[in-house]
Amino acid sequence: MLGLLLRCLIAFVLLAATYNPTEWNYARKAPALWGEQTPLVVLAGLVLLTGYIIYLRATLRSIGAFGMALVTALVAALIWVLVDYDIIQLNDPGRNTWLALVALSFVLGIGLSWSIVRRRLTGQADIDDVDD
Template sequence: MVFLVRWLGAFALLAVTFNPTPWSFTRWAQAQYTTQLSLVVLFGLLLTVAYLIYLAATLRSLGLFGMLLVAAVFGAVIWVLVDWGVLATTNSAMNIWLGILALSRVLGIGLSWSILSQRLSGQATVDKVDD
């Protein structure tokens, strides 16, 4: 359940930022930056803070190599599904949603990795604290 909530948060963050529908921050910001620049900047900064939180936690738990490895696994799964004819690459909107799904899975796994690792190994994770 914890992973699901964290993954849905990552999915929402990515989907709010950009998606193939007209309802995304990037499309709204492109249309409104001349008339509502202060709101565009405010929401852009809020999204940036959210991305920093997600990326910092993911980098801390998985590291860059781990993030690339998890992304490669999801990329390979998508490749297999395309190879078997389950997915088609002709629909660009679906490709964007697949990218959002794969990236959100990477962030969701990164946020939940320490919990999963602790449960699998039985060892507690402790952050290093410098005095």
């Protein structure tokens, strides 16, 4: 469980570093710093791209596009229930962005962790698995 939460947290950091409603994100800082700090902007972009490739490739390999859609639908249904019971409100665009970042990080964290979860639930290893 701790591993899943850690993977979700790292996915959240990756997503929030790329874009969030504050001014402290790559999408807003990169254009402003392009002329004076171009190498740093390129390096940061490549680091983010590497993180996305790792997460997306692992997620697509473990649960596939259908699985990603299913986990996204489950998260969306959970948000719908929370809104319906007035536990959360969707009237603030900034809060909605943070909520979307949390939802997407959960999808990516589940995708990265799915092979481990499946192996523990079923006792079956994926074909890619090697000795643990």
